[in-house]
Amino acid sequence: MRLGVLVSGRGSNLEAILDAIADGRLAGARAVLVISNRAGVRALDVATSRQVPTAVLERAAYPTRAARDRAIGAALTRAGVEVAVLAGYDELLRQAYFEAYRGRTINIHPSLLPAHGGRGMVGLAVHDSVLAAGDLETGVTIHEVTPELDSGPMIAQRRVPVVPGDTAERLAERVLAEEHRLLVETVAGIAAQG
């Protein structure tokens, strides 16, 4: 299965995928392209150090958002990507993306969607929102990506308890560890389905 990964920053979920491909847990998948919407981010170094081709498609290089999103979709299509993983990709993909790329796109989100999803729910804001709500558990959601933010059909969810004394940072760390596991398991499951 030919994987594309879209990133914007740290790239730890990308790293988890590439580690699993390298050590055989994700033997059925190959990462053929990493696309970032930002130059100079760590995720690009992660890809380059593993010899995975990269492309940077910044908004400023295109006349409109739609043109940029179409270019992302077209790059995935040219690379023969079958499954695109949004692994910390921080922008909404417009309709033009879905017109240019007909494969499957999945996203990982650090909460139990639909709770703590949608506009502004990125980074520590997600975990601050969980703590402010007094939730006793949070978790990870992997879902299909559709043109509406964080609302495509769910593929997998994993729970993470909130414990007394949690800060957003501590919660983020425990949720992220679970993200890495669930993402690898889910991509392996999709690869196994063929």
Ligand code: GRF
């Ligand atoms: C993760 O928490 C992911 O769920 C969210 O953005 C974060 C990206 O982290 N969409 P990384 O870049 O994979 O380290």
